[in-house]
Amino acid sequence: MVGRANKPKELVSTPGLPPQATVTFSEDNSRVRAELPTGESVEVLLYGATVISWKDASGDEKLWLSDAAKLDGSRAVRGGIPVVFPVFSTAPDHPQTKDLPQHGFARTSRWEFLGKSTSESLVGKAANEPTVKLDFGLSSAAPGLDPKASAHWPFKFNLIYSVTLNQRSLTTSIVAANDDSAPFDCQVLMHTYLRVKDITNVEITGLASAPYFDKVDSANPHKTQPAEPAAATITGETDRVYTPAGDVTVAEGGVPRYRVTRENFGNVVVWNPWADKARAIPDFEPKHGFRNMLCVEPGAVAGWQSVESGDAFEGAQTITLLD
Template sequence: MVDRANKPKTLSSTPSLPPQASVTFSEDNSRVTAELPTGESVEVLLYGATVLSWKDAAGDEKLWLSEAAKLDGSRAVRGGIPVVFPVFGTAPDHPQTKSLPQHGFARTSRWEFLGKSTSESMVGRAANELTVKLDFGLSSAAPGLDPTAAASWPFKFNLIYSVTLNRESLTTSIVATNDGAAPFDCQVLMHTYLRVKDITTVEITGLANAPYHDKVDAANPSKTQPASGPLTISAETDRVYTPVEDAVTVTEGGKPKFRVTRDNLSNVVVWNPWTEKAQGIADFAPKDGFRQMLCVEPGAVGAWQSVEGGDAFEGAQTITLLD
C-alpha cells in the first residue's frame, strides 16, 4: 500500500457540551426533581407547586419539611416553600377574598409543569453558570384548580411560577396576570421554611428600623424593630415586617447561613410556632421541630396589589447559601 503524501490527519472529536442538569419525574408524576451535575438538587410537588426539598452538593437539606406533611394532595403541605395567592391568611373584610380559605388556593391546586431551561439554553450570566429553571402554570381555566377557587374568586388569571436552582442559590418567582377585564386585588407570599440546627442560636439581620405587625401581640400589634441588634427567636413569633433593606441574613452560631433577597416583594414574614403553638398544629411533626426551622417569607401582603385587566404582578425571592 502506497502512503499518500497529503494523507489527512485524524479528525479531532467534536467538543462535547458541558454536563447539564437532569430533570426527572416521580413514577406517579406527582413530583419533579432537578439535579445539577455537581449534585445540588430541588424537588417540587405539582400539588401547590410546592418546593419540598433543596439540597447542596453534599446532600445537606436546606428546607424544613414536617414529618406529618400531607403530600397526597389532601391538604396544603406543611413545610418546604408553599405558594400563597391571592390572599395571605384570611381577609373577612375584603369583598373579593372574604370567602377564600386561609392563604388562598395556589397551594391547594395542582399546577402544570410547563418545562425546563438549563444554562445551555440561557443567555447572559446564567449561560455561564450551572443553572436549571423549572416553570409551572396555573390558570382560572386549569383542570387542577382548587374547585373552591372558581366559586369564591371568579376572576380570569394566569400564574407562572418558576423555580431556579444554581450551585449557591435557589430563586422562586411568580408572575400573576389578569386575563380578564375586571381588576382584581391579590396578595402574594413565598412561605419559606428554612432548616436550621438550633433556633436558639439563630440571629436575623436586615430588619433594623423596620415597622412590623405583631400577630402574636393583639393588644399592641404595631411596632418597629430596634435599630441595633439582630432579631432572635425565643418564643412564638409571627410578624409581618416592611424592611428598609432588600435582603435579610440568617446567622446560626455566629456564622452566616442564608441571605434572602426580595424583588418587588415589600414584606417579610418571620414565623416560628414555638412550643405551645406547635403542639396544636396537627400536621407539625415532630412537635419539637420548631427548634430546627425558621420561616422567612418574602411577600407582598402589607397591602393589596391591584392588577388591572391585561396587567400583571411580578415578585421573586432568592435564597443564597453563605456557609
C-alpha cells in the same frame, strides 16, 4: 406536559455539550426533581407547585418539611416553600377574598409543569454556571384548580411560577396575570421554611428599624424593630409582618447561613410557632421541630396589589447560601 401518556421519565441535555442538569419525574407524575451536574438538587410537588426539598452538593437539606406533611394532594403542605395567592391568611373584610380559605388556593391546586431551561439555553451570567429553571403554570381554566377558587374568586387569571437552582442559590418567582375584564386585588407570599440546627442560636439581620405588624400581640400589633441590637432573635412564638429596607440574613452561632433577597416584595414574614403552638398544629411533626425551622417569607401582604385587566404582578425571592 406532565400528564402525557408516553412522557419521558428523564429530560437530558444535548449530546456533545458539557454536563447539564437532569430533570426527572416521579413514577406517579406527582413531583419533578432537578439535579445539577455538581450535585445540587431541588424537588417540586405539582400539588401547590410546592418546593419540598433543596439540597446542596453534599446532600445537606436546606428546607424544613414536617414529618407529617401531606404530599398526596389532600391538604396544603406543611413545610418547604408553599405559594400563597391571592390572599395571605384570611381577609373576612375584603370583598373579593373574604370567602377564600387561609392563604388562598395556589397551594391547594395542582399545577402544570411547563418545562425546563438549563445553562445551555440561558444567556448572560447564568450560561456560565450550572443552572436549571423549572416553570409551572396555573390558570382559572386549569383542570387542577382548587374548586374553591372559581366558587369564591371568579376572576380569569394566569400564574407562571419559576424555580431556578444554582450551585449556591435558589430563586422562586411568580407572574400573576389578570386575564379578566375587571381589575382584581391580590396578595402574594413565598412561605419559605428554612432549616436551622437550633433556633435559639439564630440571629436575623436586616430588620433593624423596620416597622412590623405583630400578629401575636393583638393588644399592640404595630411596632418597630429596635435599631440595637442589630440582630433579631427568636425566643418564643413569633409571627411578624416586617417591611424592611433591604436583604435579610439568617445566621446561626454567629455564622451567616442564608441571605434572602427580594424583588418587588415589600414585606417579610418571620414565623416560628414555638412549643405550645407546634403542639396544637396537627401536621407539625415532630413537635420539637420548631427548634429546627424558621420561616422567612418574602411577599406583598401588608396591603393589596391591584392588578388591572391585561396587567400582571411580578415578584421573586432568591435565597443564597453563605456558609
